Amino acid sequence: MKLLQRYILGELIRVFGLLVVVLTIMLVFVGLFREATERGLGPVQILQIMPFVVPSMLPFTIPATLLLSVCVVYGRISADLEVIAAKAAGISAMRMLAPAFLFGTVLAVASFGLTNYAIPWAVANIERIVTQAVEDIFIDMLRTQHLVSEPSRGYSITVHDVQNRTLIDATFRFRTHDHHQITVRAEAARIHFDLERQQIELKLRNATYSNPGADSFGDWDGTVLHLPLPPQIHATKARHLTVADLTEKTKEAVLQDEIGQIQQANEAAMLMLTGDFHQFGGKEYSQLKGANAEAVRNQRRFKTEIHSRVAMAFSCLFFTLVGGPFSMLQARRQFITSFIMCFLPILLIYYPVMFLMVNLCKSGTLDPTWSMWVPNGILLIAGAMTLRKVMQH
Structure with a gap:
């Protein structure tokens, strides 16, 4: 030079x-x-x-x-x-x-x-x-107020005491996907935040559950209860992933798309064979279409992120x-x-x-x-x- x-x-x-x-x-x-x-x-x-x-x-x-x-x-x-x-x-x-x-x-x-x-x-x-x-705030609230309520997330936690990361005499109330109210009482529960899966993990000890709506109850000792994370924690976005991760997720989305198309075709063939044409607008078929559309969106999103990252650099x-x-x-x-x-x-x-x-x-x-x-x-x-x-x- x-x-x-x-x-x-x-x-x-x-x-x-x-x-x-x-x-x-x-x-x-x-x-x-x-x-x-x-x-x-x-x-x-x-x-x-x-x-x-x-x-x-x-x-x-x-x-x-x-x-x-x-x-x-x-x-x-x-x-x-x-x-x-x-x-x-x-x-x-x-x-x-x-x-x-x-x-x-x-x-x-x-x-x-x-x-x-x-x-x-x-x-x-x-x-x-x-x-x-968030975990510290969560634990501090349980330790001082003995209650954490997340109505938007559909659950509440009540405890008698907190020792380190273990909840003592804890009661958990949450709604299932079919809107049933479940109550779980545990002698102790170990709490852990799983960021990757966006959920709180609670390992129960000496626990029982009850479902008043269905008049059912049972033993949940040793069960791991999963609750959604508080809204302060965000899901990982595409721009926060490496190209290798984006490529892997693109392959997963392609596979999901292919499986979804096969399932959708099989379901459509079955409905036409049985004559249940009204089920094409039903919940199950709509869920298959929605999952397939989501897989296609993810493919496009991940591919766009990869090429835009190189171009903008x-x-x-x-x-x-x-x-x-x-x-x-x-x-x-x-x-x-x-x-x-x-x-x-x-x-x-x-x-x-x-x-x-x-x-x-x-x-x-x-x-x-x-x-x-x-x-x-x-x-x-x-x-x-x-x-x-x-x-x-």
């Missing part, structure tokens, strides 16, 4: 490092405020999740920060007539832009790595801390392709002006098109394999046109 290219690359790294730290700190506070508001976290939990919020913010700050860095560096050297001097010395504009393209490629790979590995790791740790916080390279030539063409020391003039069309065109492609892919209208690259294609065309002007003049 030539001396001038090393100088430009060094300036890009220096400016980018400073800007990304400032912007990330600002967004970290926004992220912490959002997490604290949504989940009701206290100061201790906020401090605990702070190290994990940083890698979650970086993939969103890197592209815009890189564009700003490119505008700063190339706008300054162009305003100082260094571009003209370099051209007079036989150095082409493409060679001067090569450090930006190299840096953009490296950051694209790094951004994908952060999205694919750092964010799932960070989210898992945040959920672990939140789960621990490599937007760093396309941002430099637009920002570098544009800043050289403008030749302004006021880098903010160049940045706004460059970023505003991206904000008004690139991101709306990206969101549109995501929605169309999730609905099954378009194939995410190519459609998620349409926004980057727009940047490629704009960057190529700007670069052509720089090369000519």
